[in-house]
Amino acid sequence: MAAMIFMMVWNSLPTIKTFGLNFLIGREWKPAESVFGALPFIYGTIVSSIIALIISVPLSLGIAIFLVEQAPKKIATPIAFMVELLAAIPSVVYGLWGIFVLAPFVRDYLGVFLEKYLGWLPLFQGRLTGIGMLTGGIILALMITPIITAVVRDILEVVPTQQREAALALGATKWETTQIVLGNAASGIAGAVILGLGRALGETMAVTMVIGNSPQISASLFEPAYTIASVLAANFAEATDELYLSALIEIGLVLFLVTFVVNAFAKLLVSRVGKRMHA
């Protein structure tokens, strides 16, 4: 671990020396002219992760609530297993499916629909090719849903049954009982969401394959973009000169530190809920 940080800092020294903080806020990325600014990638990473969370959080919460609070055990077990299988599908397979199935769907149906009804927003204007930020976000959402679901499920399961029984005994409906359970598990659920965010930030292959890989900052979600992980995947093998390589390693370092902090914070939240419930 320490070795990882050391090696990455060591190898990104050339760009740190050359560009300093400007590296993080520069908008231009032109390897041929040795100009490196990582802002488009940071922007792309954040926006695609936000799209993923917007879709995935309600979906995963719904699944987890259904599995723990509502479905009888006989149905819940196989469904839970199938949701877990979604997590077992490799990233590159999501990418393949994204290119040939999801992207055309976004181009021909979803994008057209959004343009028609929400087209007054700058988010949904522009050239609709199916390959771009929106598709990337959707693929990410599908990929982090099983992860968030699994953690939320574990958290809901440690909420003591007595709380549910008490609420039901007072005449609360099933949904009102669920709301009480959710309230008690709130900080753990936040942890689960942040864990999902950590995964979305670092997800590489699937996003690389559908996001279009273009270093620009555009308000439209239809336009192609770039994430930190995907710029690494797409360019690392061909980065031959020292400064270029060092620039890539430095944004890798940024990604590493960010996901490290995000994951550590999420772990803390989730484990605190577990402890409180057992106490």
Added chain:
Amino acid sequence: MSNKESLHRRRKLVSSLMTTITAACAVFAIAVLLIILSYIAVRGLSSISLQFLIDTPKPVGEGGGIGNAILGSVLMTLLACVIGLPIGIGAGVYLAEFGENLFGKTVRFLADTLIGVPSIIIGIFIYTLIVLPMGRQSGLAGGLALAIIMIPIVARTTEEMIRLVPNSMREGALALGAPQWRVTWNIVLPAASTGIATGAMLAIARISGETAPLLFTALNSRFYNYFYDQPMASLTVQIFNYATGPFDVEHRMAWAATLILITLILAINILVRFLTRKRF
């Protein structure tokens, strides 16, 4: 009175509405899984053949296959297992049996965060550590990257499985005068062996689907390659290359290769499921 009744009816209505919505979420997730799998099955089956499984990639239009990619994946996964399993299992045993101190807690925390580190970062790390000094990409680097991904997963599942072994078994052995290492080696490990094996299998399933850390460590190769010091092809990188290629023939080969990969991964997952259900 009627006011109360209508409130009651509304509460019940909201409740059943929410049940329906949450059920719909679950149905949606399953639908996504089935849609993805059926696309792979249909498109993969239509372009798979024995020749495809043993051939090496050829220029577009001359057929070609994924034989060397399968071999490369197997070799690198093997290397990852040889390095990763002993270290991972050893760390797991330590954490479970002797890990209730500051060092154990730190290792556990680091292992947990290492699991969450994007795998492409592991690739960069191995690149700076092995590829740059060696001067070229190699199967060795790819296998090592996979091993690093594998170690924390194996360590954590091993630890959990060993914790499931009842304490009375340890106490019984200790009371008979067995030293600590014998208790761990001859009593605890055999009792937890099925669990550890399933954890290892899940880790293998996970790394066999990894692409990002192989992209610039193992790179790729168009030929059968049995040597760890040369660039090596892998199933996942080959899928990536075929999928992003411009030609329809390539896309068909990507689907076929995916069918092989996903069959393997699902088989492991379902087998593990079957094994653990019988036990607990």
